Amino acid sequence: MTEPLVYIVDDDEDLRDAVLDTLEDAGLPAEGFSSASPALAKLNPEWPGIVVSDIRMPGMGGMEFLHAARDQFPEIPFVMITGHGDVQTATNAMKAGAFDFLEKPARPEYLVDVVRRALEMRRLQIENSNLKTLVADGGALKSRLIGRSKVMKALRKEILAVAPLKIDVLLLGETGTGKELTAQSIHDLSPHSDSPFETVNCGMLSDGNWQNSIEVKLTSTDGSTLFLDELEALPEPLQLRLLALIETRDSNGPRIIAALKSDPAQLIAEGRLRADLYYRINVAQIILPPLTERENDLFVLLEFFIRDAAARHQLKLPEITQDMLNPLRVHSWPGNVRELRNAAEKMVIGLPLALTPGTSEAKAPFGEGESYDDAMGRFEKALLRHALMQAGGRKGLAAESLGIPRKRLYLRLKTLGLD
Numbered sequence: 508m509t510e511p512l513v514y515i516v517d518d519d520e521d522l523r524d525a526v527l528d529t530l531e532d533a534g535l536p537a538e539g540f541s542s543a544s545p546a547l548a549k550l551n552p553e554w555p556g557i558v559v560s561d562i563r564m565p566g567m568g569g570m571e572f573l574h575a576a577r578d579q580f581p582e583i584p585f586v587m588i589t590g591h592g593d594v595q596t597a598t599n600a601m602k603a604g605a606f607d608f609l610e611k612p613a614r615p616e617y618l619v620d621v622v623r624r625a626l627e628m629r630r631l632q633i634e635n636s637n638l639k640t641l642v643a644d645g646g647a648l649k650s651r652l653i654g655r656s657k658v659m660k661a662l663r664k665e666i667l668a669v670a671p672l673k674i675d676v677l678l679l680g681e682t683g684t685g686k687e688l689t690a691q692s693i694h695d696l697s698p699h700s701d702s703p704f705e706t707v708n709c710g711m712l713s714d715g716n717w718q719n720s721i722e723v724k725l726t727s728t729d730g731s732t733l734f735l736d737e738l739e740a741l742p743e744p745l746q747l748r749l750l751a752l753i754e755t756r757d758s759n760g761p762r763i764i765a766a767l768k769s770d771p772a773q774l775i776a777e778g779r780l781r782a783d784l785y786y787r788i789n790v791a792q793i794i795l796p797p798l799t800e801r802e803n804d805l806f807v808l809l810e811f812f813i814r815d816a817a818a819r820h821q822l823k824l825p826e827i828t829q830d831m832l833n834p835l836r837v838h839s840w841p842g843n844v845r846e847l848r849n850a851a852e853k854m855v856i857g858l859p860l861a862l863t864p865g866t867s868e869a870k871a872p873f874g875e876g877e878s879y880d881d882a883m884g885r886f887e888k889a890l891l892r893h894a895l896m897q898a899g900g901r902k903g904l905a906a907e908s909l910g911i912p913r914k915r916l917y918l919r920l921k922t923l924g925l926d
């Protein structure tokens with residue numbers, strides 16, 4: 508049954524039925540009440556509807572009803588029905604916060620017009636309060652998914668946009684870029700945050716554990732979110748079975764958030780990802796860029812992880828020198844944020860960093876359309892980082908090993924944002 512959007516409160520059955528009929532003809536679901544108390548008991552702050560109430564009624568009168576409702580639910584609009592020519596009562600009702608009033612007998616077109624305007628106001632109020640909640644949640648997300656770079660700001664915006672919608676999401680990003688943290692954040696900001704969030708590592712799935720690990724979860728209707736990590740690691744026959752399950756999923760079935768570590772086009776071309784499964788899951792796509800493409804987030808995250816580790820281990824904050832930071836600046840962070848978090852942990856404990864050389868920039872970019880200049884920029888960054896790392900952060904030595912004048916190296920580092 509459609510939820511009523513208008514409560515009609517009138518002790519006169521004929522009048523009540525006439526109003527109900529008029530609203531029904533106008534496509535506005537309504538419910539009638541012969542007295543105020545049961546209508547008051549049904550009001551709640553999330554209800555998107557409005558009240559039309561007679562003023563003169565036995566028991567709780569219309570004005571008393573209006574006052575009581577405004578005390579508890581000040582936003583629900585009230586349209587009061589007054590006797591013909593009863594100007595004083597109408598004025599009192601407006602002063603007490605009624606949205607509008609109608610004189611008996613109300614003309615149907617006028618009634619429908621007032622009700623529609625009141626409903627529109629109610630819709631705007633609810634939209635506004637949802638927006639306020641989103642802004643507040645945005646603040647919480649900022650202290651969870653750390654980063655001040657443009658890409659992190661855009662990422663948080665995307666999360667806030669998809670979280671309230673019941674759509675599947677595909678996350679793309681190298682290892683340690685924050686895919687699981689993003690999936691968990693989407694779930695926590697969704698209307699089903701009280702339901703379970705379950706992670707399934709697709710590389711661990713087999714015929715033997717399929718039933719319990721996937722089938723049972725995909726047929727549940729408890730509002731859960733299923734995070735399918737490393738989807739490309741799922742063997743091809745199981746990808747087909749997964750697709751069939753997703754296609755026959757109940758409309759109240761779980762939301763799926765899947766993660767891929769590599770470029771989907773490449774995975775499809777290599778036969779590691781079924782194209783039909785990809786298109787089925789790729790409803791909203793969110794890309795998590797590698798750490799080296801997040802401008803100055805490196806040091807923002809480093810500080811956050813150092814403070815976190817010091818607090819957890821109850822150790823004092825380490826003294827950080829430029830000499831300690833130089834190798835971090837030029838490292839290519841193949842393990843991304845996870846590797847940085849571990850490095851921060853070592854700095855707090857006082858262990859040597861022993862950064863593992865890697866070449867995240869050498870990998871193919873996500874998606875298509877990367878320009879020649881962008882690709883060359885990435886390659887050059889990787890080259891310079893490597894040279895600087897080999898030279899222990901000493902620029903003169905790095906320039907020498909690259910066979911270029913020191914001044915040119917400085918200029919290139921500045922242009923590429925590596926200085």
Ligand SMILES: Nc1ncnc2c1ncn2[C@@H]1O[C@H](COP(=O)(O)OP(=O)(O)OP(=O)(O)O)[C@@H](O)[C@H]1O
Pocket residue numbers: 651652653654680681682683684685686687688689736768844845848
């Ligand atoms: N922006 C961020 N702010 C704070 N912590 C982050 C951020 N991104 C990632 N982390 C932390 O880094 C670690 C790795 O993140 P996560 O496990 O979400 O990455 P992942 O992309 O799922 O990795 P993998 O593909 O290897 O499973 C976690 O401890 C996570 O909390």
